Amino acid sequence: xxxxxxxxxxxxxxxxxxxxxxxxxxxxxxxxxxxxxxxxxxxxxxxxxxxxxxxxxxxxxxxxxxxxxxxxxxxxxxxxxxxxxxxxxxxxxxxxxxxxxxxxxxxxxxxxxxxxxxxxxxxxxxxxxxxxxxxxxxxxxxxxxxxxxxxxxxxxxxxxxxxxxxxxxxxxxxxxxxxxxxxxxxxxxxxxxxxxxxxxxxxxxxxxxxxxxxxxxxxxxxxxxxxxxxxxxxxxxxxxxxxxxxxxxxxxxxxxxxxxxxxxxxxxxxxxxxxxxxxxxxxxxxxxxxxxxxxxxxxxxxxxxxxxxxxxxxxxxxxxxxxxxxxxxxxxxxxxxxxxxxxxxxxxxxxxxxxxxxxxxxxxxxxxxxx
Numbered sequence: 001x002x003x004x005x006x007x008x009x010x011x012x013x014x015x016x017x018x019x020x021x022x023x024x025x026x027x028x029x030x031x032x033x034x035x036x037x038x039x040x041x042x043x044x045x046x047x048x049x050x051x052x053x054x055x056x057x058x059x060x061x062x063x064x065x066x067x068x069x070x071x072x073x074x075x076x077x078x079x080x081x082x083x084x085x086x087x088x089x090x091x092x093x094x095x096x097x098x099x100x101x102x103x104x105x106x107x108x109x110x111x112x113x114x115x116x117x118x119x120x121x122x123x124x125x126x127x128x129x130x131x132x133x134x135x136x137x138x139x140x141x142x143x144x145x146x147x148x149x150x151x152x153x154x155x156x157x158x159x160x161x162x163x164x165x166x167x168x169x170x171x172x173x174x175x176x177x178x179x180x181x182x183x184x185x186x187x188x189x190x191x192x193x194x195x196x197x198x199x200x201x202x203x204x205x206x207x208x209x210x211x212x213x214x215x216x217x218x219x220x221x222x223x224x225x226x227x228x229x230x231x232x233x234x235x236x237x238x239x240x241x242x243x244x245x246x247x248x249x250x251x252x253x254x255x256x257x258x259x260x261x262x263x264x265x266x267x268x269x270x271x272x273x274x275x276x277x278x279x280x281x282x283x284x285x286x287x288x289x290x291x292x293x294x295x296x297x298x299x300x301x302x303x304x305x306x307x308x309x310x311x312x313x314x315x316x317x318x319x320x321x322x323x324x325x326x327x328x329x330x331x332x333x334x335x336x337x338x339x340x341x342x343x344x345x346x347x348x349x350x351x352x353x354x355x356x357x358x359x360x361x362x363x364x365x366x367x368x369x370x371x
Contacts, residue, residue, distance in 0.1 A: 038092055039068030053078040053102060065089040067121055072097040072129055081105055086112040088121045093129025101137040108137050112144040122147040130154035135183040145169035152176040157183045162191040162209060172199035181208040181232055187242045190214055208232045208243045215254045228265035230292035240293045248272050252279050259284055266292060275304030287317045295324050302330030309334040318343035327351060
C-alpha cells in the first residue's frame, strides 16, 4: 500500500489522509502515520539469545524511553515477572496488543513514576491494548503518579485486582476501561480498587469481578460505570455463576465520593457505603438479571460512622414478585430524593415512600480523609 506524501522544503511530509489516522494497517504490521506519534517501538527491542519470553525486552524498551512514548504493535507479549515503569514512560498500545502473565507475580504492570513534579512531566498515560493477569497475577498497579491518564484498556482475569490505584498520587483520569474475567477460580477478586483520591473515572465496564469497584480515597468522581455479573459461563447447568454469591457492585469507604449515572447490574449488594461521609448517589440504577439465579438482594447498605448520604434521581428495579430484595439497611443518615421504583414492589419497604424521615445532610469537615 502506498502512503501519499508531498514535498515541503525538501522533506517528505504527510498528507491530510495520512495524518488523520494515528496508525494505518498495511496488510501486516502497523506503521506510524504521523511523525512524532511515539518515540520508540517495542519492535526495535527483539528478544535476545536465551530469553524465553518478552519480559526482558519489554523492560529494556521501557527503560530506554524516559519521559517518552513507547509503541506496542499488535501481538501477545508474554511476561513472567512484573514490568516496572519508573521513568515517566507512557505506553501506547495497539488495541490487539496484550501483556499476558505466564507465571505468578503481584502485578503484570507497575507504574512507579518519580520526579513528575520535578520535571513538570504530567499527563503520562497508558492507552489501548490489554493487560491480562491470566488468573496468575493482578493486572495494573499505579503506585507513583500525578495527573496520569488511562484510556481504552482491557483489564483481564485479575487474580486479586484488575486495577489498583494506590495512595501514591492523585488526579488519575480514566475512561473507556473494560474489566473482564474469563477464567474460573477467581471468585473474591476486585475490578477497580482506589486508594488514591481527587480522580475521575468515566465510561467504564466491569464484568464478573466479585466486587466491581472499591473506593477508599477521598474526593473521587465516578461517572457512567456499569458493573455487572453473570457472564462467566457456568460450570454446571444449575450453578449460580461463581462470581455472584457475595458480590458487591460498588463499595464506598472514601469521603466525598460522587457516583453519577452508575449501574449496579446483578450483584448481591448494589451500593455498600462503609463509614464514608458526603457520598452522593445521583441518577444511579440497580437491576438483577433473574436468569442467573441470584437472590437475597440489597440495594443500599450504610454502615459505620457514615453520614450525609444523598440518594437522588435513582432507578431501582425489582425483577419479579418472587425476588427477595431490600432497598436499604443502615444507620439512617441518608436523604432520599425522587426515586423511581420499577417493577412490582408490593410488600417491600421503601424508605422514601413509606413515610420514614430522611436523615440530615450535615457533615463535619474533619471527616474528610486525607486533608
